[in-house]
Amino acid sequence: MSWNAQIISLYPDFFPGPLGQSLSGRALDREIWSLETLNLRDFGVGRHADVDDTPAGGGPGMVLRADVCGAAIDEARRRQPNLPLLIMSPRGAPLTQKRAHQLANGPGALFFCGRFEALDERVIDARGGEEISIGDYILSGGDIAAMAILDAVIRLLPGVMGASTSADEESFENGLLEYPHFTRPAEWEGRVIPEILTSGDHGAVDRWRREQAEKLTQFRRPDLWAEYRKKSEKTRDEG
Numbered sequence: 001m002s003w004n005a006q007i008i009s010l011y012p013d014f015f016p017g018p019l020g021q022s023l024s025g026r027a028l029d030r031e032i033w034s035l036e037t038l039n040l041r042d043f044g045v046g047r048h049a050d051v052d053d054t055p056a057g058g059g060p061g062m063v064l065r066a067d068v069c070g071a072a073i074d075e076a077r078r079r080q081p082n083l084p085l086l087i088m089s090p091r092g093a094p095l096t097q098k099r100a101h102q103l104a105n106g107p108g109a110l111f112f113c114g115r116f117e118a119l120d121e122r123v124i125d126a127r128g129g130e131e132i133s134i135g136d137y138i139l140s141g142g143d144i145a146a147m148a149i150l151d152a153v154i155r156l157l158p159g160v161m162g163a164s165t166s167a168d169e170e171s172f173e174n175g176l177l178e179y180p181h182f183t184r185p186a187e188w189e190g191r192v193i194p195e196i197l198t199s200g201d202h203g204a205v206d207r208w209r210r211e212q213a214e215k216l217t218q219f220r221r222p223d224l225w226a227e228y229r230k231k232s233e234k235t236r237d238e239g
Contacts, residue, residue, distance in 0.1 A: 003034070043068050073110070085110045085128060
């Protein structure tokens with residue numbers, strides 16, 4: 001059974017986009033995951049199929065209508081009733097590798113890609129949507145965010161990546177950023193591969209990689225480093 005992705009968007013032709021290439025594209029061809037898009041405009045109201053209106057209480061921009069969004073979500077759930085509803089939103093909880101794994105272990109997801117200021121808050125409450133963010137910045141719409149989340153999830157599906165252990169040491173998998181990588185040539189523009197990596201001492205290589213990962217995390221992501229130290233200390237105490 002494939003992992004099912006449903007997309008509600010005003011621009012459904014954005015998909016699969018880059019997801020139709022490389023690992024995710026080959027996985028789509030092999031039916032490891034499936035893609036279905038719904039055009040929000042198809043659920044618009046009136047002669048012009050309106051999907052938005054001015055904000056209640058005044059203010060700039062436009063807001064996606066509750067009746068339009070609710071109808072689109074209901075149709076998506078009629079087709080595939082058991083998918084969690086993910087609403088792309090800069091105010092949502094940030095995507096984490098842990099959440100990506102949780103989604104990969106499920107049946108799929110329904111992605112609502114908004115536009116304009118937002119969608120009517122009543123839809124989020126009434127349809128039980130989970131607001132999710134890919135970072136502290138604003139995009140023109142939720143489509144790119146949905147693609148990013150899909151890419152993070154699809155690569156975790158069984159059979160997508162070549163080796164079952166290929167993602168085990170990547171950034172965030174063990175609470176640390178990933179260590180530096182090197183390959184041929186041994187010398188490039190006067191810069192050489194660290195000698196320890198060509199020593200043949202696998203234990204020493206593992207220790208070096210762990211030290212480098214810890215240094216990078218401590219310097220670049222003190223928030224992750226603090227959480228990593230806390231978990232390490234808890235593990236020691238329990239041991």
